[in-house]
Amino acid sequence: MKEEPVQPSPIELFTEYLIRHKHRKTPERFAILEKIYGIDGHFNAEELYEQMQHEYRVSLATVYNTLDLLHDAALIVKHQFDGQPAQYEKALGSSMHNHSVCTVCGRIKEFTDKKILMAIKAKEFANFESTHYSLYIYGVCKKCQKKKKQIKKSI
Amino acid sequence: MKEEPVQPSPIELFTEYLIRHKHRKTPERFAILEKIYGIDGHFNAEELYEQMQHEYRVSLATVYNTLDLLHDAALIVKHQFDGQPAQYEKALGSSMHNHSVCTVCGRIKEFTDKKILMAIKAKEFANFESTHYSLYIYGVCKKCQKKKKQIKKSI
DNA sequence: TTTGTTGCAAAACGTTTGCAGCCTC
DNA sequence: GAGGCTGCAAACGTTTTGCAACAAA
Numbered sequence: 001m002k003e004e005p006v007q008p009s010p011i012e013l014f015t016e017y018l019i020r021h022k023h024r025k026t027p028e029r030f031a032i033l034e035k036i037y038g039i040d041g042h043f044n045a046e047e048l049y050e051q052m053q054h055e056y057r058v059s060l061a062t063v064y065n066t067l068d069l070l071h072d073a074a075l076i077v078k079h080q081f082d083g084q085p086a087q088y089e090k091a092l093g094s095s096m097h098n099h100s101v102c103t104v105c106g107r108i109k110e111f112t113d114k115k116i117l118m119a120i121k122a123k124e125f126a127n128f129e130s131t132h133y134s135l136y137i138y139g140v141c142k143k144c145q146k147k148k149k150q151i152k153k154s155i
Numbered sequence: 156m157k158e159e160p161v162q163p164s165p166i167e168l169f170t171e172y173l174i175r176h177k178h179r180k181t182p183e184r185f186a187i188l189e190k191i192y193g194i195d196g197h198f199n200a201e202e203l204y205e206q207m208q209h210e211y212r213v214s215l216a217t218v219y220n221t222l223d224l225l226h227d228a229a230l231i232v233k234h235q236f237d238g239q240p241a242q243y244e245k246a247l248g249s250s251m252h253n254h255s256v257c258t259v260c261g262r263i264k265e266f267t268d269k270k271i272l273m274a275i276k277a278k279e280f281a282n283f284e285s286t287h288y289s290l291y292i293y294g295v296c297k298k299c300q301k302k303k304k305q306i307k308k309s310i
Numbered sequence: 311t312t313t314g315t316t317g318c319a320a321a322a323c324g325t326t327t328g329c330a331g332c333c334t335c
Numbered sequence: 336g337a338g339g340c341t342g343c344a345a346a347c348g349t350t351t352t353g354c355a356a357c358a359a360a
Contacts, residue, residue: 022339023340024333024334024335024339024340025335026333026334026339028340045324045325046324058342059343060342060343061325061326061327061341061343062342064324064325065326065341080235081235082233085323085324085325086325100285102283103227103286109283113274113278115274115277115278116271116275116278118274119271119273120274120290120292122270123292125255127296128255128257128264128292128296129300130255130292131258131295132292132293132294133290133291133292134290134293135275135288135289136289136290137275137283137285137287137288138285138286138287139280139283139285139287140283140284142282142283145284177314178314179313179314179358180360181314181315181316181358183316184315199349200350201349213316213317214316214317215317215350216316216317216318216350216351216352217315217316219349219350220315220316240348240349240350
């Protein structure tokens with residue numbers, strides 16, 4: 001996992017990707033990319049689709065199609081949290097972060113940790129070239145710890 | 156994340172869990188638990204259901220229900236790999252391991268790394284009590300690297 | 311006896327697909 | 336002009352749910 005120096009813009013990268021893969025540069029695809037890069041944090045396909053309706057109208061099928069392309073182009077990161085639909089977030093511009101997930105209420109928080117990052121980056125595989133990673137630490141958040149104690153008392 | 160000394164058996168733990176949560180100790184639940192602890196590696200609900208048919212017959216709905224309970228009881232780990240149905244594996248008896256995922260063919264391999272493990276275990280949160288974690292390192296496996304090169308050449 | 315659990319089938323959900331028309335290239 | 340892409344709706348596969356019968360407590 002190597003660090004890239006000063007990246008070109010997502011639009012440039014997506015354009016390059018589309019040309020390289022002989023895909024067409026449609027207005028829908030760029031409208032979706034721009035929308036995504038205006039969103040901070042997680043979103044799912046449905047949410048993105050709904051937010052798109054106000055500006056450049058696209059079908060849900062095209063949203064899914066484009067999310068696939070962007071994922072393949074490494075311009076977005078995809079998460080599959082337990083029951084929920086797939087969550088996405090932009091891959092550029094936000095620092096590589098990890099997620100803590102509360103197993104009771106499902107709340108997801110981001111955090112960074114230098115030691116963890118370095119340990120993972122240092123990992124080398126014999127038959128595998130790594131590009132990125134996802135780390136989820138599961139546990140119970142403060143709120144749910146309190147709730148649990150209250151339940152215990154009431155029994 | 157603390158290390159537990161000598162654990163009681165999965166059956167004992169599940170029994171405890173069921174009593175603690177006022178759930179019934181049905182034969183189906185224990186049959187499923189036993190089946191799971193006889194499986195090495197990953198499996199999904201459908202596969203488990205099919206394997207059950209030979210011995211103790213249970214419905215798919217009960218399989219899902221019991222998987223939920225076992226997950227909640229921390230006796231199994233749940234993974235949500237991209238397109239695939241949810242994958243499970245027993246949580247006890249197998250060392251805590253990480254997964255490398257090929258983004259081209261989807262092949263998943265397990266690996267362990269002491270430095271990564273220690274870095275993650277050392278992490279402390281202010282408002283969150285961690286119990287376990289999942290680390291997925293994404294990249295391209297040797298086979299798919301070769302395929303990619305062949306495609307490049309042919310263009 | 312009470313009520314949680316089961317099996318079954320139907321429904322729900324997110325996602326994918328087939329197709330006719332459109333618009334990049 | 337050719338063929339990839341779009342929107343739409345229908346289909347898909349996994350998971351959940353409603354309900355009547357059953358069985359653990």
